Amino acid sequence: xxxxxxxxxTGWPLLxxxxxxxxxxxAPVAIAVLVLMSVASAAxxxxxxxxxxxxxxxxxxxxxxxAIVALYGPVLDVTSVGELSMTKMTVLYAVFVAVLFVxxxxxxxxxxxxxxxxxxxxGTAVGRxxxxxxxxxxxxxxxxxxxxxxxVGNTASGLEATGSLAFGAVxxxxxxVASGIAAVAAQLSASARTCAAFAAGAIGLLFVLRAVGDTxxxxxxxxxxxGWNTQVRAYGEQRWWLLLLYPVxxxxxxxxxxxxxxxxxxxxxxxxxxxxxxxGSPRLADAxxxxxxxxxxxxxxxxxxxxALGVIFGMIAPGIGDLLDSETAQSLIDxxxxxxxxxxxxxxxxxxxxxxxxxxNHAGRDEADGRAEIVLSTATSRTxxxxxxxxxxxVGTAWLLVLTGLGLWIGYxxxxxxxxxNLLVAALAWAPAAWVVGALAVLTLAVGVRRSALVWAWPAxxxxxxxxxDLVDLxxxxxxxxxxxxxxxxxxxNWSWGSAGGLTAVAAGLLVVAWWRFRERDIG
Amino acid sequence: MDTERTPPAIxxxxxxxxxxxxxxxxxxxLTVTTxxxxxxxxxxxxxxxxxxxxxxGLLRKDSGEVRxxxxxxxxxxxxxxxRLAYVPGDVSLWPNLSGGETIDLLIxxxxxxxxxxxxxxxxxxxxxxxxxxxxxxxxxNRQKVALVAAFATDPDLLLLDEPTSGLDPLxxxxxxxxxxxxxxxxxxxxxxxxILSEVDRLADRVTIIREGRVVETGRLTDLRHLxxxxxxxxxxxxxxxxxxxxxxxxxxxxxxxxxCTVDPEGLxxxxxxxxxxxxxxxxxxxxxxxxxxxxAYRDRxxxxx
Numbered sequence: 001x002x003x004x005x006x007x008x009x010t011g012w013p014l015l016x017x018x019x020x021x022x023x024x025x026x027a028p029v030a031i032a033v034l035v036l037m038s039v040a041s042a043a044x045x046x047x048x049x050x051x052x053x054x055x056x057x058x059x060x061x062x063x064x065x066x067a068i069v070a071l072y073g074p075v076l077d078v079t080s081v082g083e084l085s086m087t088k089m090t091v092l093y094a095v096f097v098a099v100l101f102v103x104x105x106x107x108x109x110x111x112x113x114x115x116x117x118x119x120x121x122x123g124t125a126v127g128r129x130x131x132x133x134x135x136x137x138x139x140x141x142x143x144x145x146x147x148x149x150x151x152v153g154n155t156a157s158g159l160e161a162t163g164s165l166a167f168g169a170v171x172x173x174x175x176x177v178a179s180g181i182a183a184v185a186a187q188l189s190a191s192a193r194t195c196a197a198f199a200a201g202a203i204g205l206l207f208v209l210r211a212v213g214d215t216x217x218x219x220x221x222x223x224x225x226x227g228w229n230t231q232v233r234a235y236g237e238q239r240w241w242l243l244l245l246y247p248v249x250x251x252x253x254x255x256x257x258x259x260x261x262x263x264x265x266x267x268x269x270x271x272x273x274x275x276x277x278x279x280g281s282p283r284l285a286d287a288x289x290x291x292x293x294x295x296x297x298x299x300x301x302x303x304x305x306x307x308a309l310g311v312i313f314g315m316i317a318p319g320i321g322d323l324l325d326s327e328t329a330q331s332l333i334d335x336x337x338x339x340x341x342x343x344x345x346x347x348x349x350x351x352x353x354x355x356x357x358x359x360x361n362h363a364g365r366d367e368a369d370g371r372a373e374i375v376l377s378t379a380t381s382r383t384x385x386x387x388x389x390x391x392x393x394x395v396g397t398a399w400l401l402v403l404t405g406l407g408l409w410i411g412y413x414x415x416x417x418x419x420x421x422n423l424l425v426a427a428l429a430w431a432p433a434a435w436v437v438g439a440l441a442v443l444t445l446a447v448g449v450r451r452s453a454l455v456w457a458w459p460a461x462x463x464x465x466x467x468x469x470d471l472v473d474l475x476x477x478x479x480x481x482x483x484x485x486x487x488x489x490x491x492x493x494n495w496s497w498g499s500a501g502g503l504t505a506v507a508a509g510l511l512v513v514a515w516w517r518f519r520e521r522d523i524g
Numbered sequence: 525m526d527t528e529r530t531p532p533a534i535x536x537x538x539x540x541x542x543x544x545x546x547x548x549x550x551x552x553x554l555t556v557t558t559x560x561x562x563x564x565x566x567x568x569x570x571x572x573x574x575x576x577x578x579x580x581g582l583l584r585k586d587s588g589e590v591r592x593x594x595x596x597x598x599x600x601x602x603x604x605x606x607r608l609a610y611v612p613g614d615v616s617l618w619p620n621l622s623g624g625e626t627i628d629l630l631i632x633x634x635x636x637x638x639x640x641x642x643x644x645x646x647x648x649x650x651x652x653x654x655x656x657x658x659x660x661x662x663x664x665n666r667q668k669v670a671l672v673a674a675f676a677t678d679p680d681l682l683l684l685d686e687p688t689s690g691l692d693p694l695x696x697x698x699x700x701x702x703x704x705x706x707x708x709x710x711x712x713x714x715x716x717x718x719i720l721s722e723v724d725r726l727a728d729r730v731t732i733i734r735e736g737r738v739v740e741t742g743r744l745t746d747l748r749h750l751x752x753x754x755x756x757x758x759x760x761x762x763x764x765x766x767x768x769x770x771x772x773x774x775x776x777x778x779x780x781x782x783x784c785t786v787d788p789e790g791l792x793x794x795x796x797x798x799x800x801x802x803x804x805x806x807x808x809x810x811x812x813x814x815x816x817x818x819x820a821y822r823d824r825x826x827x828x829x
Contacts, residue, residue, distance in 0.1 A: 114619065114659055190659060191619060275655035276622025284625060285632035294618055369616040374670070377580050377610035377683075378633035381602040523582040 011126035015134035019108045027142055030100045033460070034171075035149045037467050038089050042157035042164075044472060045085035052079065059084050067344060070211040070313065073230040082159045082235025086167060090229050092347070095207060097146070097171050098178035101139050102199045105182035108135035110195040113186075113267050122266055129261060132183060136254060139179035147172030159235065166234035166243070173246025177225045178203065180253025187260035190269035197301050204305055208312060225249060287380050287388035295359060295392055299399075302355050306348070306400045310407020313344045314423070315415040341408060341426055342489035349430030350463060350484060352400045356393035356438030357459050363389035364445050364452020373524055386518050390442050390511060397434045401427045425495055429487055432503030436483035437462065439510035446514035448521050530558040531594050533681050533712040534579060539588035541574055541736075548574040550736035552588070556714050558680075561707055563727030564716040571736040572716040573613055576685050579714075580610060593681060606635045609674035613685040613716075615666040617658030623669045624654030630673035641676035649698050664690035675702045682706060682713045688722055700726060752785040754809045755794065760802035769793055780804075 020027075049055040059078035062068050073091040075083050083090075109132055112118040118131055127133075151168030155161045178199075185198035206224040213221030214230070221227030225246065232242045264270050284293055366372045375385055405427025412423060441455035449455075462482040469479045479485050483503055488496045534556040541549040549571050556562040566572050577583040579592055581601035590597055595604050617626055627647075628638040647654050650668045661669065667690045674682060682703075688696050703713055703726055717723050723730060724744070731741040740747060752773065758781050766772055766782075771790020776783045786794050798806070 190657075193619075273657055273660060276625060276657050278622070278624040278654045280625035280628030280632070280638065282632075284629050287633075290618075290629060294620065297620070370612055370614060371616050371618060373577070373580075373582060373612060374610075374615070374630065375633065376582055376601070377605060377608075377612075378630060379602050379606045379635050380633050384602075520584070522584055524577065 008127040008129040009133045010130060011124070012130040012133040012137065015108075015121065015126065015130050016137050019134050019138045022107070023104060023138070027100075027104065031142065031146050031149065033464055034093065034097060034100070034146065035153050037093060037464075038086070038150050038167075038171075039153035039157050040468055040472055041089055042082075042085050042154045042159050046081050046158065055079075055081065055084055062087060066215045067313065067341075069214050071344060071347065073210065073214050073227075076230060076233050077236030080163075080235045082154075082163045082167070083233070085159065086154075086235065089167075090170070090234075091207075091210065091226050094171060094174045094226060094229050095203060097174050098181075098203050099200075101143065101175045101178040102182040102185075102196070102203070104142070105135045105139050105179045106186060106192065106195055106199065108138070109183065110186040111192045114190070114192045118266060128266075129258060132186075132257065132261060136179060136183060140176060143172040143175035143179070146175060162238070163235035166232060166238045166240070169243050169246075170229050170232050170234055173243060173250075174225060174229060176246055176250040177253070180250040180257070183257035184253050184260065187257055187264060187270055189271050190267065190273050193298065194269075194271075197298070201301070201305075204309075208308075211312065287375060287384045288391060290375070291359075291363075291388040291392045294362070295396070298355075298358070299392075299396055302352075302396075302400055303403055306352060306403045307407040309348060310404040310409075310427075311411040311414075312407075313341075313348075314408035314411020314413075341423060342493075344408075345404070345426055345430060346484070346487075346489070348404055349401060349427070349434060349487075350459070350466070352404065352430075353397055353434035353437045354459055355400060356397045356434065357441045357455050359389055359393035359396065360438065360441040360445050361452050361455050364449075364455065367445075367524060368452060370524065376523055382519055382523075383515065386446070386515060389445075390438075390514075393438045393442070394435050394507075397438060398428070398431045401431050401434065429495060429500065430484075432500045432507065433483040433487045435507035436503050436510070439507040439514070443510050443514040443517070446518035446521070532556055532591070533558045533593055534714060535589070535591040536575070536579075537589040539575070539578060539590060540586045541571075541578055541583060542586050548736050549578070552733065552736060553738055553741075554731055556712060557729075558712050559707070559710055560728040561703065561713040561715060561726050563723035563730035564714055564733070565718065565720065565723055565730055566716075566733040567718055570733050572733065573685055574736075575733075576610075576683055576714075576716060579683065580605070607679055608681040608683060609634065609677065609679040610683040611667070611670045611674050611685060611687045613687075613689065615663075615670045617661060617666050617669060619657065619659035621658050622655055623652060623658070623661065623665070626658060626669055627654065627673045627676070630670075631676055634677065634679070636677040638676070643672060643676040646672040646675055646702070649702075650695060662690070664692065664695070667691060668695070671699065671702070675706065678706075678709065678711070680711060682711060684713065685716045686718065687715070688717075688719065696722070752787050753791065754785050755783070755798075756807045757782045757798050757803055758805040759798065760804050762801060764797045764801050766794060766797060769797075 046055075049058060056078045059075040062072070062084075063074050063078070071092060072087050075087060077083050109118075112121070112131060121131065122128070147168035147170075149168075150171050151161075151164045154164035154167060181202045182195075182199050185195045185202065188198055189195055206226050210221045210224040210227040210230075213219065213224065213227055222231070228242055228245055232239055260270055283289055363372070372385060376382060402424065405424035408423040408427065437459050440458045444455045444458070445452065462484055465474075465479065465482045466484050468474065469482070469485070483506070486499045486503060488494065488499055532555050534554060536552055536554040539549050539552040539554075540547065552571070552575060554564070554575065564572055564575070574583065578585050578590060579597055581592075581597040581599075581604075584598060593604050593607055597604060617623075621629070624647075627643055631638045631641055631643065650672055652665060652668045652672060656665070658666075667687065671687060674684070688699050691699060703715070707713060713726075715723060715726060727744065729741070729743050730747065732739045760780075763777050763780060763782055766775055766784070769790060770793070771787035772794060773785045773787075774783070782798070784794070
């Protein structure tokens with residue numbers, strides 16, 4: 001038994017070193033950004049309030065807003081400086097932590113299997129479960145590093161040390177659970193993209209479960225690890241025992257993953273691949289129809305997520321109506337990122353613009369792998385190939401924003417919200433900014449960077465800028481670099497033709513430059 | 525076929541392509557006459573794929589002249605591509621598209637109709653399962669998908685980059701038959717390879733390149749004249765002393781058996797001497813492309829020293 005279990009993971013230390021080497025840029029940068037967010041938040045928040053009474057007032061105002069609670073979770077101890085400082089970090093940014101660890105684990109398991117690297121490795125003296133073992137060990141190591149850095153950073157920024165340790169443990173725990181989720185997702189389907197969809201869906205579900213639980217039946221929050229993040233009460237009366245749940249759940253997920261791994265072949269999924277059609281549809285005949293077909297599943301998944309999130313937040317939003325009577329409360333909520341729907345949209349819209357970046361990144365990989373070459377050796381012009389991805393990316397983002405707006409409206413009406421504003425317009429107000437981000441990704445592709453994943457630098461940079469801008473007093477022009485900063489908080493603010501027109505013009509200009517550049521450069 | 529009046533399918537003069545400081549193609553010349561099978565030989569990294577990509581208008585040339593089917597491959601790419609089919613050396617497919625879907629897509633993208641094509645027959649001949657998804661195919665099967673798409677219609681020009689590197693011998697035979705069928709109807713084929721036997725069987729003319737330059741080009745028969753014949757003779761009489769005969773190399777005598785390689789100009793002298801000594805058995809083999817290839821290298825390497 002021992003020999004067997006040893007043999008299936010033989011060689012994992014070697015693979016671990018390989019994995020760490022592959023992630024030597026992504027992991028440190030992502031961890032640094034996350035830690036920086038937390039540290040900046042810890043350092044800046046106490047200064048925003050004159051005295052404890054002011055702070056308690058703010059915390060109560062947050063708790064009184066179901067939309068805010070749905071997004072960030074409640075402040076359980078209103079007198080705690082730490083808890084108020086970590087409002088956004090505890091749950092919402094923990095989702096970013098989860099995403100990072102899903103990316104890392106998936107990268108060393110399913111992605112390697114799909115592109116054949118795992119087969120190369122599997123042919124050597126390396127055990128069947130070694131890639132999974134290496135990926136999970138890496139994840140645990142990085143989770144501990146992240147947790148420790150956050151704990152140290154928060155303490156250094158003036159928050160109490162014990163609480164910071166508990167908070168670091170919460171993030172590390174979230175990371176471990178996310179790694180377990182990714183490990184299971186990697187076993188289910190032969191496709192790396194489906195694996196990502198399963199994992200994203202699971203995290204989305206846990207987030208929604210907590211959002212509903214925090215604003216309604218409390219027990220639902222206890223079903224979600226993201227709900228535990230709040231319930232640990234890192235900066236209040238810590239529930240240390242709760243921290244044990246993360247490794248337990250994580251271990252359970254890994255056990256499931258290993259069990260599933262033993263029941264499938266390398267490169268295949270547990271969900272069997274259905275045979276495809278023997279002939280192609282006549283509609284699949286050019287670059288655009290190809291791009292639509294390639295991204296169809298992704299678009300459907302994003303659409304369901306956007307619509308569902310819209311409905312859920314739309315239903316939560318009306319509860320805020322009473323709160324708006326209090327002028328102080330309203331101004332406080334405004335400070336935290338615009339009012340109500342606008343606050344939700346500001347998060348959802350930023351996430352939706354990642355869709356366009358993902359599509360462009362995919363086009364970059366098509367080029368690197370030689371699929372673009374095959375298409376361009378047919379009668380397909382460069383312009384047609386290039387435009388296909390740009391259209392799917394930018395129209396797709398707008399479509400997802402429309403769905404979010406519709407979802408918000410449906411939810412709002414269903415919950416008898418007072419004075420329904422034009423939520424569709426509110427959602428679409430974010431389209432021009434999202435287009436600028438998409439167009440910058442397109443430009444990056446057009447210039448011909450070697451590593452197409454660099455397109456992610458744009459949204460990551462802007463997100464960082466926005467988040468830091470919330471906490472630290474950056475010069476206006478630095479904040480203004482992010483297209484998101486020019487979007488009015490509709491419906492709290494009025495729709496601005498200037499902002500919409502300006503951003504759209506910038507996006508259009510970027511696309512023209514990109515197209516001109518792409519026509520002139522080498523392919524591949 | 526009257527090749528004199530038809531412009532060449534591909535005409536390249538002094539083509540230079542650099543990547544940074546690396547000269548991938550260095551004053552390359554290549555002429556592919558309409559209707560011929562042209563072998564494009566060179567080791568890995570010689571610049572074969574780079575040349576094909578310039579021919580396809582995927583890469584921009586630094587200098588030189590490139591004409592493809594009478595047009596400019598850079599500015600008229602899409603139009604010219606209607607008349608050709610390309611099979612890359614390393615075929616990468618869309619993971620979620622089936623082989624059949626990919627084949628039909630590529631045929632449609634070249635402006636042809638899959639229903640009017642020979643796709644069904646070719647899928648049968650290459651014994652390909654068209655219902656598998658792209659991610660499930662092996663290297664050989666990915667190559668078959670690209671080959672079926674290329675052979676299914678009647679393009680004027682077939683650009684094949686190491687097309688059989690993943691195929692088993694049985695499938696190589698199917699591939700050879702397909703090339704023969706297309707040349708029979710007048711198509712031009714440019715076949716890049718480092719597998720010499722493959723080109724030996726199919727090509728009318730070859731161009732051998734190395735480090736982005738042409739080492740040798742011409743009809744296979746002409747090239748063979750440039751090289752030596754290998755002679756093994758068993759003699760009944762006294763073995764003549766051929767040492768010092770002009771054009772003779774690698775001379776070895778073992779009892780009554782004589783082995784040597786002879787330049788074409790030395791053959792009359794050697795054969796006369798052997799005949800007068802009385803020949804019991806004689807084999808003379810033409811050099812294989814392998815040897816041609818090594819010769820070309822040896823000469824360049826020798827000249828360089």
